[in-house]
Amino acid sequence: MTVKRERHFRVIDTGIRDGRSNIAFDRALIEARKEDAIPDTIRFLRFRPAALVGVHQILSHEVRLDYCREKNIQVGRRITGGGGLYLDEGQIGWELVFKRTSLGITDLSDLTKRICEAAADGITRMGLAELGLKAGYRPRNDIEVEGRKISGTGGIFDGDVLFYQGTLLIDFDPADMIAALKVPVEKLAKRDLDSARHRVVTLSDLLGDALPPLEKIYECLLAGLADGLGITPEWGEINADEELRSQRAHDEEIGTDEYVTSIDAPETDDSLQSASLTTRGGTLRADIRLEGTNQNIIREALITGDLFVTPTRTVLDLEAALRGKPTDKAGAAVAEFFATGGPGADADLLALTAYDFRNLVEAALRQLTFRIKGGCLLRGHLIGPATNSKPTLVFLHDGLGCARLWRDIPHRLSAATGLGALLYDRQGCGDSSPVADTPPDRNYIREEALSVVPKILKGAGIRDAILIGHSDGGAIALAFAGAYPELVRGVIAESAHLFREDKTLSEIRAQVADFAAGDLRARLERYHGAKAGPTFNRLAEIWLGDGARDWMIDDLVGKISCPVLALRGAEDEYFSAAQNTAIAEAIAGPVECVELENCAHVPHHQARKKTLAAMAEFIERVVEDSCTNGSQE
Known part of the structure; x- marks a missing residue:
């Protein structure tokens, strides 16, 4: 649907930067827009090789840190939710930073649908229509072509400002992603590259020699956003204040190792209760440490996952609300947190519900x-x-x-x-x-x-x-x-x-090779941590050992x-x-x-x-x- 255009959006291109610097510029745009120091803005960006986790994710569960260090792939933490991403120059990023009132839509789910449909129209204009192809929105936040992902997106509200971002695959090698990230084993089958290649598609895959230049790609995406959102994009300039804000955010927080490693897996002991929950809005995990004579008081809580929640501090506030609560009152405390008048009453949970968080916490305490x-x-x-x-x-x-x-x-x-x-x-x-x-x-x-x-x-x-x-x-x-x-x-x-069977032993030998030189170890460490190596080696020795079958x-x-x-x-x-x-x-x-x-x-x-x-x-x-x-x- 074409919407009457009324609102002007500045368009900027910040070129190729490292992952942490790009995230710091995101923060600068949000803060500047909140203060009305800049107009509503569309930003194009590109990345040097980077592995970026979502704001609520456990770093060591998502990224192969040793591999990234070896290959000089920067590791960073986004200010938005969602899962781990591998980004490089084979992709472009696109972002919108604007006031809630600009589009007349204040619900994040509705905005996600509207923005993704507009971006999908822009992608279709890049040459897909001539081939009889069409990009489309797939909830909760992907854009696909014939069932294969070409763009992932996500956003947050910060006060009265919406920050929404997406990536577009231009020429992407899944091997790089698989090597840098601990891709969940249920997302990739044993033959990783084939599976990943069938799950994603790039503009280069679809258009071949007809791939348009970068300027044309930007032009088409802007046209889709303009028609779909009823806005008028106008190219503008990056100002010195934005760069100063970005550098400060980078040096004081986002660019620091302390920020990137701020969420990691707690050590397991008798006082730790944990649970994971797969929901329509993402995979959640709760790690709750108990104290007291009967281990019936919550000392601290950590809630992580590939969730989208705005404002992002909602999760931190919920963790704080659980501290000191008796375990038998924890479920009620979560409900009270999200209830009318509670600290999380106005939070936008996208596809999640307050019940999901209550169910998660109670499941951990029932461990x-x-x-x-x-x-x-x-x-x-x-x-x-x-x-x-x-x-x-x-x-x-x-x-x-x-x-x-x-x-x-x-x-x-x-x-x-x-x-x-x-x-x-x-x-x-x-x-x-x-x-x-x-x-x-x-x-x-x-x-x-x-x-x-x-x-x-x-x-x-x-x-x-x-x-x-x-x-x-x-x-x-x-x-x-x-x-x-x-x-x-x-x-x-x-x-x-x-x-x-003979085929069993053949596949086990292939797994042994994959564990030694491929990505199988990293994928297993996502779920078993340091136990993955001893467990795998022990099983392999048993399965490949001599004796009766x-x-x-x-x-x-x-x-x-x-x-x-x-x-x-x-x-x-x-x-x-x-x-x-x-x-x-x-x-x-x-x-x-x-x-x-x-x-x-x-x-x-x-x-x-x-x-x-x-x-x-x-x-x-x-x-x-x-x-x-x-x-x-």
């Missing part, structure tokens, strides 16, 4: 700690309804996974079935203790099933379970169900395995009497259909084997809807059959 042999601490969470009359869903992750990597699957299954759920981090993974300094043992699956899972269920008060295990977790679930039939109502074995759990699997759903992807790169065949042949009870097309080793991410539907239907059937049998008895 369970289990002590197993050798003083090892395992961390877990109970989610969903607590009912003694129904089974609990128990999630068992794969060998290099953790509770966090299930993402929102446990919450969705809990909501769909009305059952509570338990998930925990195995030793060496996530928030749990490191692996023991003992020789690797090929019995690790059997040991987990017979010695660890029983203690976890007992500690959580669970005597009726439906087990959901992925890969190693699937094998553990099967072994436990055979050993403790009285505790298990049913098993979902996703990509489970009873033995090693089975896991010595066949005797336990043969005792299973409950219903089993054996679920796998048809293109599983680690295991063949022979695994499900072996599972079905070994189990005396009812077994349903499901194979999902166009899906590899992680169905719950790669074939999400079909996997959730199959799991929910199986769970409901198991619960219903149990109730029917119980009533007949």
